[in-house]
Amino acid sequence: MFKKMSLLTLAALMAVSLAACGKDSASTSSAAEGKDKITIKYWYAFGDKIEEAKLHLVDEFNKSQDRYKVIGEHQGNYDDLHAKVQAAFAAGNAPAVSDLEIASTGVFANSGMLEELTPFAERDKDQVKMDDFIKGLMGNAYVNDKLYGLPFMRSTPILYKNVSMLKEAGLNPAGPKNWQEFEQYARVLKEKGKTAISMPADIWFYEGFVAQSGGQMLSDDGKSAAFNSPEGVAPVEFWKKLSMDGLMKITVGNEAGANADKDWANQLSAFKFGSTAGVSAAIEIAKGNNFEMATAFMPANKSYGVPTGGCQLVMTSKLSDEEKEAAWAFIKFMTSKENTIYQHKHVGYLPTRVSAVESEELQQHFKEFPQYKVAVDQLEYARPRPMENAYPEVAKIVRSSIEKAILDPNVTPQEALNEAAEKANSLLKK
């Protein structure tokens, strides 16, 4: 009896595992099922409003035509998404279309994971209208003059202000416009027992502060570090001063950004820096917690300046011709004028097309909710992110050195950044 049982179990197990294999291979070539629909996968990052908007657009695309079917799958934040796309690609099971954080375009394109989009854009130039995309957003779309992505949910960091809190402290809610004013505001707020700002020592914000000081992260050829120049050191000195004087709280960990947001939402801090992706959510929070909020440019040092951010849509290589057409049709749809207007209004990301910004619909929307317009105006001062292969690692080194400079009283920002630059140089030269 027992013998029979175990044999049966074994047989059952094997049958199940075989069936599982069979099912997998069938679903990848789903066109064979007689439905004539080509099914592709689209992987995206982030939840909440961002996910709502993305899934809504996927749904609209599926309804808009009957040749292709797109299945959207959530993959966590950008880091998680990138790691999973990479692993899936190595396993031969990559999604046809994916979000890709703009600074990673270089690594992905150079390692051959991305399909070049130039021929598609060339062929359908009347539909895609490449000239219509806002110029400032195209810097990370090309690698070696080849097009690899179309701007989708793009952003810049902006300053979120709790206007009610500023008014209570007797501060002019129109400011702070520059670093000096920011520090003054922070000191006044501290006297009233409030923290001015909670923020992570985030590389994206740092890129902004460096731009505001007139510097850049890497040399023009991308072969060496430029952040240990006086323009790169100034932001860290500024942060160190604010942090030592208890005017700024540096948050850490995977949830550092979320925790900083939470402090702002709970009115523990008056300011936060954040992606324009958070505008809709912030307006709702302010309404729910009964305070008045506004958005503004990140404060200037020598000038205003911000990096752009967010994601573009890319197509993975190694697709069949049919899948490529499906993926391209989907990318075109997602980045159209109508849909960029939709995602901007629903989430707060930038409208990516000039025609969208100029449209009646958005002009009306800006009048009603000026908080949305700030990021669009700030684009004038925006610049692309570095996308060298080694940049993710360099970013980590820089972040670590910034933390060291802020937390260790015996280390000056210059020393910490020099050390980071030395490490970065050896990585960038390869």
Added chain:
Amino acid sequence: MTLWEKLRPYGMVAPAILVFSVFFIYPIFYMIYLSMFDWNFISPTKNFVGLQNFVDLFKDPDFMQVLKNSLVYMLLTVSLTIGISLLFAVWLNRTGVFYGFVQGAIFSPHIISLVSISLLWSWLMDPEYGLLNWAIGLFGFEKLPWLSHPSTSLISLVIVAVWKGIGFNTLVFIAGLQSIPKDIYEAANLDQSRPWKTFARLTFPMLSPTVFFLVIINMISSFQVFETIAIMTQGGPVNSTNTLVYYIYDYGFRFFKIGYASAAGVVLLVIVGLLTLLYFKLLSNRIHYR
């Protein structure tokens, strides 16, 4: 013996061996193979670099910091977990509603997902508004920076690991205590042995197989700590909580250096293997087996 009887045992272990080979043995050898290449996981060509990855690894001051962090984390976690669990076990090894409740309460963290635990403790340890700082403030102590300063970040992670681990370890200790025959205790009583002496000369030696088992599994699992670090600190601030597995993840999946990450993986394999061997050699003689 018929042929079937000869083959049967092999047939029975075959599924386990198959799974083990595919998911453990093969990856180990593949990792050792990859550790000698410069590869990004994707490109069709792998560049053979010999032992260069290992040379780079041991030249990297960050990696030395990572090894040190892993070691300190392991020593603190294992000693605190085992020590506190043993105390709890001796205290809770009796019947009664209250003891049952305490046992259940300290066991509950064991069944909660580490991700939830990490989020929960991130809030508790918030330097400005966290519950822990509020609590120590009541006793007049100064606020601690917890996760946000290199001086306290690693010990904060140890606290979380110990808090989560105590329940399970206590349970295993209690099971060990209850399997000690009662008649030896009666004999000790007749000889009027003092409680401390009974513990040192009788309970602890009888419990040594359990202690040995727990030390080993705690050491191995604390060397593999990942979730709390990925969520609570991401190895920071200033690399103070970066440990081996997180370092491997960073290089493999964020910086696309799979060869370098594999080399670090080989180092982890060697360390865990050596620790296990060492403990079997050193402790097996001193352990009382019945």
